[in-house]
Amino acid sequence: QVQLVESGGGLVQAGGSLTLSCAASGIIFNIDAMGWYRQAPGKQRELVAAVTSGGRTNYADSVRGRFTISRDNAKNTVSVQMNSLKPEDTAVYYCNVRSRAGYIAGIYYTSKEYWGQGTQVTVSS
Numbered sequence: 001q002v003q004l005v006e007s008g009g010g011l012v013q014a015g016g017s018l019t020l021s022c023a024a025s026g027i028i029f030n031i032d033a034m035g036w037y038r039q040a041p042g043k044q045r046e047l048v049a050a051v052t053s054g055g056r057t058n059y060a061d062s063v064r065g066r067f068t069i070s071r072d073n074a075k076n077t078v079s080v081q082m083n084s085l086k087p088e089d090t091a092v093y094y095c096n097v098r099s100r101a102g103y104i105a106g107i108y109y110t111s112k113e114y115w116g117q118g119t120q121v122t123v124s125s
Helices: none
Strands: 003-007 010-013 018-025 031-039 046-051 057-059 067-072 077-082 091-099 102-104 107-109 112-115 119-124
Touching: 003 091, 018 031, 018 091, 018 119, 031 067, 031 077, 046 067, 046 077, 057 067, 077 091
Parallel strands: 010 119
Antiparallel strands: 003 018, 018 077, 031 046, 031 091, 046 057, 067 077, 091 112, 091 119, 102 107
16 A cells, blocks of 8 residues: 655744655556645645656746755655745645556556645745
């Protein structure tokens, strides 16, 4: 059974920094993108940052230049370093892992998507 365990959320003052980490346990075949989403009260869940297995990154415009995502393919972990935090960054942050469909040893695996339970980040002004 796959589980995504997040850590690193908390309360920080504006201008401060936090690092969120996510570790995937269980067997996940063909991991492709790993990333972070967030959802603020009354708003839709949105992409924060993601990184593919090949190292290509994608950032929301609102965090580009302040957040840096990284992953360790050997350990199936993904982290995001968040600097210069703003009150509008306050949200529940969710780890996301996507696997792509394909054959491994003659067995076909469908694409899957996994979510963490979420970790609260609160930035005070």
